[in-house]
Amino acid sequence: xxxxxxxxxxxxxxxxxxxxxxxxxxxxxxxxxxxxxxxxxxxxxxxxxxxxxxxxxxxxxxxxxxxxxxxxxxxxxxxxxxxxxxxxxxxxxxxxxxxxxxxxxxxxxxxxxxxxxxxxxxxx
Numbered sequence: 001x002x003x004x005x006x007x008x009x010x011x012x013x014x015x016x017x018x019x020x021x022x023x024x025x026x027x028x029x030x031x032x033x034x035x036x037x038x039x040x041x042x043x044x045x046x047x048x049x050x051x052x053x054x055x056x057x058x059x060x061x062x063x064x065x066x067x068x069x070x071x072x073x074x075x076x077x078x079x080x081x082x083x084x085x086x087x088x089x090x091x092x093x094x095x096x097x098x099x100x101x102x103x104x105x106x107x108x109x110x111x112x113x114x115x116x117x118x119x120x121x122x123x124x
Contacts, residue, residue, distance in 0.1 A: 044090075056102045063095045 049060075070091065074084040 053102065053105050056098055056105060060095065060098045060102065063091055063098060067091050067095070 003062055067088065070079075070084065073079060079087070
């Protein structure tokens with residue numbers, strides 16, 4: 001009721017505390033807007049971190065899926081005996097190479113446990 005009796009400049013001026021709160025809110029809104037629209041994440045933050053072993057296991061699974069699909073398509077009459085044998089041999093050879101690489105990677109991890117340090121040469 002009192003604000004209706006005050007002249008317009010007095011209503012706009014208000015308390016200095018009100019302006020401080022309003023200014024703080026506007027600064028916070030501006031900071032949030034800048035953060036949302038202008039700060040871009042680094043590409044390395046978005047990419048999943050896959051180890052060599054993860055990649056090899058994924059490749060192995062893909063080859064197994066391809067072999068399963070090849071057998072299904074051969075049974076359905078899509079491939080001749082010669083084509084089936086050639087593709088099956090190629091996939092089996094690739095699977096053998098991937099399995100050998102998996103063995104190498106896992107052996108390297110077993111031989112070199114985490115946290116192991118080279119021998120101290122100053123003690124000799």
